Amino acid sequence: MTQVTEHGGGVWSLKVPIPDNPLGHTLVHLLDTDRGPVLIDTGWDDPESWDTLVEGLATLGTDIKDIHGVVITHHHPDHHGLSGQVREASGAWIAMHPADTQVVRRTREQVPGQWLDYITVKLTKAGAPEEHLAPIRAAREAGRMRTVPGLDSALPDRDITPGELLELPGRRLRAIWTPGHTPGHVCLHLEEQHPANLPGHGRLFSGDHLLPEISPHIGLYEDPEEALVTDPLGDYLDSLERIGRLGVAEVLPAHQYAFTDAAARVRELLEHHEERLAGLRRLLAEPLTPWQLATRMEWNRPWDQIPYGSQNIAVSEAEAHLRRLVKLGHVEAVEGTDPVRYAAVG
Numbered sequence: 482m483t484q485v486t487e488h489g490g491g492v493w494s495l496k497v498p499i500p501d502n503p504l505g506h507t508l509v510h511l512l513d514t515d516r517g518p519v520l521i522d523t524g525w526d527d528p529e530s531w532d533t534l535v536e537g538l539a540t541l542g543t544d545i546k547d548i549h550g551v552v553i554t555h556h557h558p559d560h561h562g563l564s565g566q567v568r569e570a571s572g573a574w575i576a577m578h579p580a581d582t583q584v585v586r587r588t589r590e591q592v593p594g595q596w597l598d599y600i601t602v603k604l605t606k607a608g609a610p611e612e613h614l615a616p617i618r619a620a621r622e623a624g625r626m627r628t629v630p631g632l633d634s635a636l637p638d639r640d641i642t643p644g645e646l647l648e649l650p651g652r653r654l655r656a657i658w659t660p661g662h663t664p665g666h667v668c669l670h671l672e673e674q675h676p677a678n679l680p681g682h683g684r685l686f687s688g689d690h691l692l693p694e695i696s697p698h699i700g701l702y703e704d705p706e707e708a709l710v711t712d713p714l715g716d717y718l719d720s721l722e723r724i725g726r727l728g729v730a731e732v733l734p735a736h737q738y739a740f741t742d743a744a745a746r747v748r749e750l751l752e753h754h755e756e757r758l759a760g761l762r763r764l765l766a767e768p769l770t771p772w773q774l775a776t777r778m779e780w781n782r783p784w785d786q787i788p789y790g791s792q793n794i795a796v797s798e799a800e801a802h803l804r805r806l807v808k809l810g811h812v813e814a815v816e817g818t819d820p821v822r823y824a825a826v827g
Contacts, residue, residue, distance in 0.1 A: 661717025
């Protein structure tokens, strides 16, 4: 049975499943406008997910063909995956922040194997052992690149401009740029009185930026072909503070459940990252490669129980934390080490 929740004021959420993922589902939001219903995110590109989305809309008396537009919080496949199908079925436009559009374009233009080559180089530089690299090399040689999700994601029709209202007749939905989880992640501030008159300034569709119980993954996301050095964790922390100052009445995230007191949740996350960075400085009393640091960091399970692909994501998160510590002057690379080791300063 499709789970649909009414949030009042012409807003609903639909639980769209994510196959074989502990998150379980994406909360796709439907927003009524004077020109027709608009989706905020669409869910994973999977037949069951598509059927669930279509059935959920039907319970609200909405046909998939009636969708007027799709607003994407960020390019990840559990948010953007079905956008192309929705557009095909309805003629709806798709809107996304240009920084994430660039990621989609870059991914679509990759030749087979290019991403696996990049991952191999990155993990080698991070100090991953050969036994960890072997499956990636085998996948590359076997030509299994096309199994990676998100390679053919739809290119959007419209740019989301931070700080501006989206063109949604009858609604006031303002884009707030919140990089960190992805370079072009946006939260969407519905600047309208809360339907239950909760205190605060409207509601926030927060995507993955602000979740009630989960700290979103923050990893490195620069273009493999560019020399640009990004600071995703710094971006995320700055973005969190920006969201905390909005004073919204309620948060409608893309996972878990709606919640109030965004400012308190922001404080929790800022404190969590401050404690984590302090803990990493203590670990780096001994010079470590990013791989070694990742294996020593505290995760939701022991390192040897983390699935293979999730270990790669964890290494990227370790690198993002290292980059933040280097930028703050708390950690530096140890000269002459290969792969590069990092050590706390002072």
